[in-house]
Amino acid sequence: MVSTSILPLQLDNVSFEVRGVRLIKDMSLSFPAGPRTAIIGPNGAGKSLFLRLCHGLLKPTSGVISWATTEDLNPSDAQAMVFQRPVMLRRSVAANIDYALKLRRIERSERIHRIDQVLGRAGLHRLKSQPARTLSFGEQQKLALARAWALKPQILFLDEPTASLDPAATHAVEEIIDAIHAEGAHIILTTHDLGQARRLSDEVIFLHRGRMLERTPSPEFFTQPRNDLAQAFVRGELLWWNLGKDNRKNKLKQSN
Amino acid sequence: MNEFSKAVAVAFQLVLGLDHQLIEIVSLSLQISVLAVIIAAFIGLPLGAAIALFRFPGRMAIVVFFNAFMGLPPVVVGLITYLLLSRSGTLGTLGLLFTPTAMIIAQVILVTPIIAALTRQLIEDLWIEYEDQLRSLGAGPGRAITALLWDGRFSLTTAILAGFGRASAEVGAVMIVGGNIDHVTRVMTTAIALEVSKGDLALALGLGIVLLTLSVSVNGAAFLINETARRRQS
The missing domain is CATH 3.40.50.300 (P-loop containing nucleotide triphosphate hydrolases)
Known part of the structure; x- marks a missing residue:
């Protein structure tokens, strides 16, 4: 039987850049139905x-976005x-x-x-x-x-x-x-x-x-x-997002 | 001043008395300009929308071309149409020169760039707002044209009115290709020019009053209809 589901949606190494600035970086993930x-x-x-x-409104600069193939959809x-x-x-x-x-x-x-x-x-x-x-x-x-x-x-x-x-x-x-x-x-x-x-x-x-x-x-x-930035985000600590990595780690140590 | 007052009085007599000659000229003028604007709108609206939505080589040149041609001198359009329709011209065999059809053709050439250029600008602005949503629903630029023209209908009325204003007010093109023949191709603007040169200021002024009244009435009516509809929709 031919599947009528377009899922999973698959992203392989997808990047998107505007005027040389990479805004989406090497995303590889899959979205199954559910x-x-x-x-x-x-x-x-x-x-x-x-x-x-x-959604296909933008085309990735590199990488592939693909859907499960269906015959008539x-x-x-x-x-x-x-x-x-x-x-x-x-x-x-x-x-x-x-x-x-x-x-x-x-x-x-x-x-x-x-x-x-x-x-x-x-x-x-x-x-x-x-x-x-x-x-x-x-x-x-x-x-x-x-x-x-x-x-x-x-x-x-x-x-x-x-x-x-x-x-x-x-x-x-x-x-x-x-x-x-x-x-x-x-x-x-x-x-x-x-x-x-x-x-x-x-x-x-x-x-x-x-x-x-x-x-x-x-x-x-x-x-x-798991991620240190995610931990801070969930805690609502947003004031130091623009600091460098080292400063951020120090800040995290202090808050822990 | 006395001469002018007399002319104004006679002009009002002609207008209020529904002078036969005046009615004939006004009626032909309206027929030609309205038909020319309708044809120009059928060409200019989709053309302007297509230029706004599609990207192709030479697009910028076309945009500049239409913008520049909004100020096309009527006499030049008249001359080009004359050359096309004259016996030795490309379309000479059709025998259209010095007919109302020739005048309509000249006015279509004159008005189409105005409607196309204004439509292009308006639809381009609208596309910025609608693009993501329409593309998400499955409408690319081609299928979006009708939706955008419909959604921009209130503002596009202004573009069509600008075209009507141009068509009804111009004298150079219709004079050259129509020839200002009495009972055949005489319209308000050519009649005004002729009567002024003959010294019959009363008829010229009467026609001028009608032209002005028509222009104000058409624009006023369109504005009212537009505003009422706009208020209902947003």
């Missing part, structure tokens, strides 16, 4: 770049991404989802069914005919998730999906993410919110300056991170 992955790290660690590379048709700032087209809530489904060449009757289904699940059905841009920021982010959900992705990339949302909106968004995962989508999200990483992930990847320093199951990461 566990939810949180990518954390300080600003400039390369979290968003990493997601964009995996294009990997780009089985993935979706939600960005930190939702981009809504100047049309109604329903039409925003319809546009995404049309691009995937889904038939009209199926499109209508999926739109109703995801809007209902995301709690946006009453706003169906409203212009999407008149929605609040939190509602727009829920709509962005609903739009991604309607595509029935096997893997969903989330780039800081709750940044600048209040706790209530964050909770609503996290519920939707959980529901999408429960339907079988692999979730890879970046976040600055350690609480969210704890709630929404089964494993954590810790990035620093474009390099993966640690990949650990979530419970272990939040209690006993």
Whole structure:
């Protein structure tokens, strides 16, 4: 039987550079179907770049990003991404989802069914005919998730999906993410919110300056991170990120 | 001053009395300019969007070309169209010279670069905002064109209005290729030029008032429709 899964996603020695500056460095890892992955790290660690590379929005300068081969499924048709700032087209809530489904060449009757289904699940059905841009920021982010959900992705990339949302909106968004995962989508999200990483992930990847320093199951990461920088990050010690390696070790010794 | 006041009074009489000659000229002017702008929009909007979204050798030269051609002198366009449509020209066999069709062709040449250049700039700005999202959904530059044109529709109205303003106000091109023939190719601008040279300031002024009123009305209506729609959408 031919597999219809595009996972695992495989990265082999992937690097990405802009004007000679390496922003992602020699990343080799694999994402099998199943566990939810949180990518954390300080600003400039390369979290968003990493997601964009995996999703195919950027091409690696070197290395290979590959998906499991399936006979009749294009990997780009089985993935979706939600960005930190939702981009809504100047049309109604329903039409925003319809546009995404049309691009995937889904038939009209199926499109209508999926739109109703995801809007209902995301709690946006009453706003169906409203212009999407008149929605609040939190509602727009829920709509962005609903739009991604309607595509029935096997893997969903989330780039800081709750940044600048209040706790209530964050909770609503996290519920939707959980529901999408429960339907079988692999979730890879970046976040600055350690609480969210704890709630929404089964494993954590810790990035620093474009390099993966640690990949650990979530419970272990939040209690006993192996990497010294990850330990400091979990403790919230962020003031000395830009110091050199020696100073950092001294600082770590002092704090231990 | 007395002469001018008299001319203004006669002009208003012509306008308010719906003078037959005036109506004929205004009607032909509108037909030609509106049709020219519609054709130019059909060419200029997708062309401008394509230049904004696709990367190809010589793109910068084309951008500079269209930007420069926004200020194309109407008489030069008239001359080129004249040479193309004259008996010995490439399209001479079509027998279009001194017809309204020739005037439409000249105005399309004049207006298309304006609409294309303004569309290019607007869609390029919009693409910066939309690119990641649209590409993530599966729309490359080709499939994004219609979505971006639709999303930029309120701002693109300004580009089309700029084209209409250019078409309805220009005199050089339509004078050369239309010939200002009474009842055939006489439009507002060519009629104003003719009446001024004849010394009939009243008709010239009457036409001037209509031209100005039309221009303000069209722009005002477009602005109101645009603003209402924009407010509903965002």
